[in-house]
Amino acid sequence: MKVSILTVVYNGAATIRHCIESVLAQDFPDIEYIVVDGNSKDGTQEIVGSYGGKIAQFVSEPDAGIYDAMNKGIQLATGDVIGILNADDFYAYPSVISDVATVLSANDIDASYGDLEYIDANDATVVKRKWVSGAYKIGAFLNGWMPPHPTFFVKKSVYDTHGNFRLDLGSAADYELMLRFVHRGKIRLAYVPKTLVKMRAGGVSNSNLKNRIAANRNDRLAWKINNLEPRFYTLWLKPLRKIIQFI
Template sequence: MLRSEIVSLPRISIVTPSYNQAAYLERAIGSVLDQNYPALEYLVLDGGSTDGSAEIIRRHAARLAFSRSSPDGGQAAAIGEGFSRASGEILAWLNSDDYFEPGALHAVGEAFAREPDADIVYGDLRWVDDRGARLFTAHLVLDLRVLAYESPYVAQPAMFWRRSIYQKAGGLDPAYRFAMDFDLVVRMLLAGARPRKLRRVLTNFRVHEAAKSSTLREVCDAEVARTIERHGLASGGKAAREAKKWLARGYRFLRDPRCIVSALESRLR
């Protein structure tokens, strides 16, 4: 790559919220720092972990733009704090049990530089088990019609967006415990966000078998249903109809464990 191309890459700010994820945190942090992206700003916000996470963060402190380990208001609050401290044009968050693929940030930065009209750049998401063994790859399309009529699911771990569209959409809603990503993406799309898809895996999403709690699943489903109702997504669409069923009779339409797994950090906060 030419030096002029490197200089033109946008500044990317990555925020990692964490709580008692020491078993996976080292790999998450390493997957960001090892990108060697020339315009990286990385912030790690830990909610006062008691499992050695703070020591892991301290080992990397010299390469972090900001870090802390203290009680906070939960995952959404930690991510929101990170974004408010960040200075990058491009924003994203990486949960402490997930990890980027090599070269992901360069691919994303080049896409934003190449397409100045793109508000969101996203790619494919590989699901892995607790040891990092591959399970399958999710090839998703980011489109309101798909979210409303087919599947209320967004691949947030493999998604990056411009600060301008994030602010236009109103930022993260700290009232959400699990589905804050779905709510944010819906609002960005409703605000006119123009997404661009990269046909490559950007992020590995780790599935914890022990986290498949029906109680947490119900909370997550309720939040997704509330988002669909709140924004009036396609009142005649499949997702909206299923949301109404859930709200009326406790029916769970979102069978995917994503909401529970991606929100482990906030489980006990």
């Protein structure tokens, strides 16, 4: 099994090295690492370039945003499985990809996911909250559930069948993709009960009330465009679930 890891970045010089090092430290033998940069101006290109052949493919050009860049990376990927690691994130330990590959191979499934820790933006040792996903149950999306996207590893054949990220849903594009794959498409899903990724706190969709309202609106649209009907409480439970992550 070959695993393609994709990192998209724009002006991420402050964190991209940590992200890259966490990928290169993985003990899995067959990783294709792809970095798609949005034509950064802060030294990101030089940092990525310094790793030479350790990065299989490096593209740097203007794009239409993070999900457009992710789509470019998916098209470039030649692996059997694709994982997406944001430039502000890093893998929690060196055998993350090995653990994921073992689960995907042993269970003949289409995708896997795990847990995620939000860490302080300035101190990676300080955990702000923990997203414990739990095992997936059919219909879980109706109860506001979703897996953390940076821990979501998907076979490339699923993208080929069900499509890539939509560019008209703002920060809800990853939610819509997982809703489409898992809830609508009913792909076979497995849970890796470990913290796979550490993410620096400060996501755009949750940074203020205005952004949260916009995210909720796009979440609703995600159901509509897939011809799905949420329950009356579905999209209110989704943000409320995050409160539990602080406990």
